[in-house]
Amino acid sequence: MTSADSRPWTSEYTNGLDPYGEPPYDSIVVAWRARVASSPNTVALRYFDGTLTADQLDRASDALAVAFASRGTARGDRVGVYLQNIPQYAITLLALWKLGAIAVPLNPMYRRRELRRLVDDAGAVGIICADNDIEETAQTLARGTVRWIISTSPLDFQSRNDPRVTKSVRRVAPATQGDVAELIREFEGQRPDDVKLSRDDVALITYTSGTTGPPKGAMNTHGNVLAVSTTFSDWAQVASGDVVLAVAPLFHITGAVINAVLSLTSDTTLVFTGRFHPEVVLEAFAEFGVTYTIGSITAFNAIAELPQASAAHFASVRNLYSGGAPVPPATVERFRERFGVYVHNAYGLTETTSGVIAVPPGAAAPVHTISGTLSIGVPLPNVVARILDPDGVPVSPGLQGELELSGPQVISGYWNNSEASRLALPDGRLLTGDVAIMDERGWVYVVDRIKDQINVSGFKVWPREVEDALYEHPAVHEAAVVGQHDDYRGETVVAFVSLKSGASATAAELIAFTRQRLAAYKSPRTVHIVESLPKTQTGKILRRELRDSTIVSLENPSKGVT
The missing domain is CATH 3.40.50.980 (Rossmann fold)
Incomplete structure (x- = not known):
């Protein structure tokens, strides 16, 4: 079993990292x-x-x-x-x-x-x-x-x-x-x-859909932020004079902490290019001599699709990290073969103030033999990770359970939501809601999701919010939204809709309708208009059956509308 005092992953550390290291500053x-x-005279920002x-x-x-x-x-x-x-x-x-x-x-x-x-x-x-x-x-x-x-x-x-x-x-x-x-x-x-x-003062309130219910405001303290930014800077070997490209959006915890604060609190240059545009970001790598960044795999996939992209654009890069969405092993290999740069996995949550598990620089993440899942890495210094069974008991290496995290990176609670804090953070330990496996060396593999939350390119989508928007359409009788695997985005939002008797609506119309009410990444990319939705005997719609469903649209029996 893996206990708080058993940290096999420290044998994977490079450059003599202190497993218990803490930041030297209080704010x-x-x-x-x-x-x-x-x-004072070095360039802090470029735009x-x-x-x-x-x-x-x-x-x-x-x-x-x-x-x-x-x-x-x-x-x-x-x-x-x-x-x-x-x-x-x-x-x-x-x-x-x-x-x-x-x-x-x-x-x-x-x-x-x-x-x-x-x-x-x-x-x-x-x-x-x-x-x-x-x-x-x-x-x-x-x-x-x-x-x-x-x-x-x-x-x-x-x-x-x-x-x-x-x-x-x-x-x-x-x-x-x-x-x-x-x-x-x-x-x-x-x-x-x-x-x-002090370290206990709140620096950010970052909203997350969490593992249940509507968005909750995670209270990320100055201590939380520094615990992650300092550790990740050391982990990714960011040094004086380096150039950090803000690929991840700063409104996301990853961009705010391990792009922005990491760069601002070290003698490096933080490069801005506005809203993500693959061509602009690709050019920035070469123009500014970027040495480190972290972004979603979707961003790197978009760059890789550009015909003009070459290894020369990434010549200055020492460490590239991807966080926020699952990364298929084939995607990492294709990127490395074309550009000569390995995309290292990283894992974190809003509640852990960004990345707390990552692949060490220079290492290639192993692939879980049974599931084919690429490892998200090993826990960073001062992070304790355990895999728990349904009774909260740590399991042996190789067995799956819920990933639990603790350490100075984990928030103390949610803003004005003591009940959610109590459920998700018992005794300061975070129950992530992710099903994971840890091997004997401490490598972690996230193999499934406990709840129904959808992860689109690192952005979290709660199905109920999308369903509520669909229900506003006068023709919609019932709606259910699920996430389905997508090689490009990690997951994509898919809706199943039945219409009211005598009403009509096309899949394209419903997609356009939701896009008027929601951020673009939350809107379904595919809508299946079906005769009825599967339910329990008590009338609850079975999202689980829809997620892997072969149900086809009445409107387009071949594939629905994307």
Whole structure:
């Protein structure tokens, strides 16, 4: 059995990593200031042809922090960050943390009720959004907790204006409460009052669908974030002068912690390219000499599909990691054969503040003989992983059970949700809801999912939310949503729908209908219109049967609509 004192995986560690190592700082702000003090003139951020040194970024975030404070933002206040991967994201995070405020990363693909629900739950006092989203955001959040909206333009902090990313060079009028770049100029040279933070202070509230129910706000503390960013930096052998490319979106825990904070708190350059575009990201690898990044396997697959992509684009890369979605062994091999770079697996959750299990640099992940599953790696320093049977008893190596994780990376609970915290985090240990196997050497294989949650390119989709959107269509009688395997995305959203008597609707119409109400990745890519749905005797729809179903659409008996 694997106990808390038995860590066979440490034999797989490279470079003499301390299995019990802890970060030297108590807050992200202190870690950031140490970086600025040691190398103020090195480039901290790049955004196409724009750069900010560590000192310039420090002064910009000071000014923005004062601007936030002038609007009543104080320690413990929650502020939504509703942006793509642009420098203003990093500036905003540092500004909020300097005030002792809490950043609430919000997916900019969210619309209306899905955005309003998270903002209301967090009780956010303000929000930073792109200038193109001002009007809809203001309407969505009217009469709620938000007191101010500050906008920003993706045209700022660079002048290349790549049309593949910026779309338009037309500037939109800023929000009435101000524009980020203008506020930085207005409050230039001012500093916020010092706020002493501890490892227990919350840095982020990141929303996850979790393993059951609606989205829950994970409270990621400064200690949680540093425990992961510091450890993963050492693990991935990130060194002074390295170049980190922000491939994973910063509104996702992976992008926020082991791209952004990892880079900001070390003497490295963080490169932004806006919303993910495969050609732009491919070019950035070569242009900026990227040495490390982590992104979803979907992103790397999109890059690999580009005919112009070559090994030369990845010549500077030392370590490439993929997290957030399952990676088939064949995908890793195809990438390595074409580009000469091995994509290392990494595993983490919002509740573990990102990656806590990963493949060591230079190692190739083994494949589980029976299931054919590629290993997600071994637990990182100061992480304890156990595989439990249904009674909570650790199982022997090679046997499957639920993956449990504990350590300083694991959150203490969910925002304003003590019951969910009690169920998912008994005694501070996280029950992940993933079925896994650990071998005798400590390699972990995730072989199944306990719950019905769907993982699309690293984004979590709860079926009920999609079903609720489908039920809004007047022709829909019953709906069930499941995830099915997809080599490109990990999983894809599939809906089974029966229609009301005498009503009509096409699969394409239903897909379009959901896309008006949900983020694009949540909308079904396939809709099967069927005569009826399988149910239990009590009338509960059997998603399990649908997941592996051979049921075909009445509309298109061959395959439904994608």
